[in-house]
Amino acid sequence: MIIKQLSVFLENRAGRLxxxxxxxxxxxxxxxxFSIADTTDFGIxxxxxxxxxxxxxxxxxxGFAVKITDVIGMVMPNKPGSLHxxxxxxxxxxxxIEYMYAFASADDRATAVIRTDTPQxxxxxxQLHRMELLQAGDVYQL
Amino acid sequence: MIWNEHHECMGRDQLAxxxxxxxxxxxxxxxxxxxxxxxxxxxxxIEPGDIRTVDDLGKxxxxxxxxxxxxYPFGLFAVPQEDIVRFHxxxxxxxxxxxxxxxxxxxxxxxxxxxxxxxxAGVTKHDIIQVAYxxxxxxxxxxxxxxxxxxxxxxxxxxxxNTMKQLQLLEDFGSTAIACTxxxxxxxxxxxxxxxxxxxxxxxxxxxxxxxxxxxxxxxxIQQLLGLKAYDIYGLSEVIGPGVSMECxxxxxxxxxxxxxxxxxxxxxxxxVLPYGELGELVFTAVTKEALPLLRYRTxxxxxxxxxxxxxxxxxxxxxxxxxxxxxxxxxxxVNVFPSQVESVLLEMSETKPHYLLVxxxxxxxxxxxxxxxxxxxxxxxxVKELEGLRKxxxxxxxxxxxxxxxxxxxxxxxIERSQGKxxxxxxxxxxx
Numbered sequence: 001m002i003i004k005q006l007s008v009f010l011e012n013r014a015g016r017l018x019x020x021x022x023x024x025x026x027x028x029x030x031x032x033x034f035s036i037a038d039t040t041d042f043g044i045x046x047x048x049x050x051x052x053x054x055x056x057x058x059x060x061x062x063g064f065a066v067k068i069t070d071v072i073g074m075v076m077p078n079k080p081g082s083l084h085x086x087x088x089x090x091x092x093x094x095x096x097i098e099y100m101y102a103f104a105s106a107d108d109r110a111t112a113v114i115r116t117d118t119p120q121x122x123x124x125x126x127q128l129h130r131m132e133l134l135q136a137g138d139v140y141q142l
Numbered sequence: 143m144i145w146n147e148h149h150e151c152m153g154r155d156q157l158a159x160x161x162x163x164x165x166x167x168x169x170x171x172x173x174x175x176x177x178x179x180x181x182x183x184x185x186x187x188i189e190p191g192d193i194r195t196v197d198d199l200g201k202x203x204x205x206x207x208x209x210x211x212x213x214y215p216f217g218l219f220a221v222p223q224e225d226i227v228r229f230h231x232x233x234x235x236x237x238x239x240x241x242x243x244x245x246x247x248x249x250x251x252x253x254x255x256x257x258x259x260x261x262x263a264g265v266t267k268h269d270i271i272q273v274a275y276x277x278x279x280x281x282x283x284x285x286x287x288x289x290x291x292x293x294x295x296x297x298x299x300x301x302x303x304n305t306m307k308q309l310q311l312l313e314d315f316g317s318t319a320i321a322c323t324x325x326x327x328x329x330x331x332x333x334x335x336x337x338x339x340x341x342x343x344x345x346x347x348x349x350x351x352x353x354x355x356x357x358x359x360x361x362x363x364i365q366q367l368l369g370l371k372a373y374d375i376y377g378l379s380e381v382i383g384p385g386v387s388m389e390c391x392x393x394x395x396x397x398x399x400x401x402x403x404x405x406x407x408x409x410x411x412x413x414x415v416l417p418y419g420e421l422g423e424l425v426f427t428a429v430t431k432e433a434l435p436l437l438r439y440r441t442x443x444x445x446x447x448x449x450x451x452x453x454x455x456x457x458x459x460x461x462x463x464x465x466x467x468x469x470x471x472x473x474x475x476x477v478n479v480f481p482s483q484v485e486s487v488l489l490e491m492s493e494t495k496p497h498y499l500l501v502x503x504x505x506x507x508x509x510x511x512x513x514x515x516x517x518x519x520x521x522x523x524x525x526v527k528e529l530e531g532l533r534k535x536x537x538x539x540x541x542x543x544x545x546x547x548x549x550x551x552x553x554x555x556x557x558i559e560r561s562q563g564k565x566x567x568x569x570x571x572x573x574x575x
Contacts (some may be wrong), residue, residue, distance in 0.1 A: 037526050039529075042517075063557075066522075067518050
């Protein structure tokens with residue numbers, strides 16, 4: 001249930017993100033999802049890729065500060081109220097979210113990637129409420 | 143106008159004999175009262191009786207900033223604590239600032255040299271002077287303050303910063319003189335323009351600017367912006383503070399108050415004394431100071447001395463604006479900064495490695511200090527609040543140690559250049575000389 005997300009430190013510098021995507025492309029690594037948290041001076045790229053260990057290795061070799069972070073993926077119908085319902089479950093169980101990003105896919109479903117301090121507990125709570133979670137095995141090629 | 147014609151216009155021979163007598167007495171005092179100096183003199187095989195004239199100065203050993211640090215805080219004082227009436231200090235590496243002490247007589251002497259300096263800038267008891275140097279451990283504020291009171295001027299002890307208040311008092315009190323760093327003077331000038339103040343309400347005629355390097359271009363700019371004549375004052379806390387030397391109306395270099403501070407120019411590599419007119423490191427012997435007499439103190443400032451008589455009538459030697467340093471010290475907004483201080487902070491913090499770069503710039507006439515620190519894998523967090531927290535912790539520590547706001551910028555690992563041998567730790571983008 002735990003998904004390995006790569007977190008990469010990026011300076012706010014023209015072309016830096018393009019260098020990173022180039023490295024992933026050269027190594028035939030697919031990007032399934034990503035988001036960027038930005039501040040005035042730097043950004044943190046959070047990306048879910050195929051072959052995360054390889055991605056970490058090649059990025060480190062190219063001088064990036066990279067870290068693997070455990071996240072969970074929550075699958076919901078792409079309909080009004082479904083994200084609210086899921087978040088309400090987490091809130092009711094005292095699970096706070098550090099950050100999240102979400103995307104919709106063509107099959108009328110939406111996926112939210114969630115980072116919390118207590119991923120195991122979040123998984124248990126969500127499963128208890130019959131929420132669908134992404135499996136580590138298939139997620140890397142969403 | 144000359145404040146102390148007797149001492150400022152003395153014949154060179156007469157001055158040399160005064161210096162010789164004062165040097166002789168000083169060597170005796172430090173030999174008997176300061177163990178550090180006694181050891182140093184004994185190592186050099188010098189007895190107090192060996193020093194009779196100012197020409198014997200070259201036989202004496204040098205003192206360095208490191209000596210002051212090694213004897214922190216009071217090790218080099220020549221008087222007991224009960225005779226000390228004031229301390230000042232400059233920032234230093236962690237926990238070790240350079241501490242200077244003053245007796246009552248030292249404060250009187252300092253006020254005297256600052257009074258001479260202000261007189262050179264035409265300041266009299268008919269002036270209102272805004273002292274916009276920082277008050278506190280830094281010598282700028284109180285140094286100018288006491289000298290200005292000695293002259294009889296009306297002093298506004300406003301200290302540094304608080305620009306809106308500065309402008310208001312310039313206008314409401316009609317200040318005729320101002321003392322601050324040149325970069326702050328330029329900043330004030332621009333603030334006057336931005337605030338659209340009526341220039342006719344600004345009565346400034348003289349500015350006494352120092353504590354950091356500045357150029358002739360900056361002088362012109364400040365003079366134009368503030369409508370005053372800008373004078374350069376030089377000093378360092380170890381020697382006394384501001385008022386070691388000062389520019390007269392001829393503006394052909396700064397007259398050194400040689401009856402108190404004997405200057406020499408040496409080759410920084412060999413220690414050999416160089417003749418007048420040659421470029422080298424400036425060295426001072428503070429012969430009259432009681433609390434902290436300084437024997438041949440190496441300032442690390444590079445400049446030249448000129449001895450030909452100035453048109454103002456003073457016989458005191460003139461030093462040129464310093465053209466650089468013989469060490470890696472930076473002067474940022476009047477504050478002395480060594481790259482090693484930054485390194486000590488980073489080494490102290492477990493999350494950081496000492497890969498850093500100091501970027502000094504001048505924006506809107508104010509010096510800025512940015513410190514770039516590499517983000518290492520082991521402390522990289524993917525949460526913005528963690529990284530921002532780390533950045534703030536580094537910045538707070540540096541700001542409190544340096545006494546100067548430092549912006550910290552996190553950069554990617556490996557992006558700060560590693561050079562073979564001496565690392566490039568500083569990029570100074572300020573255009574000076």
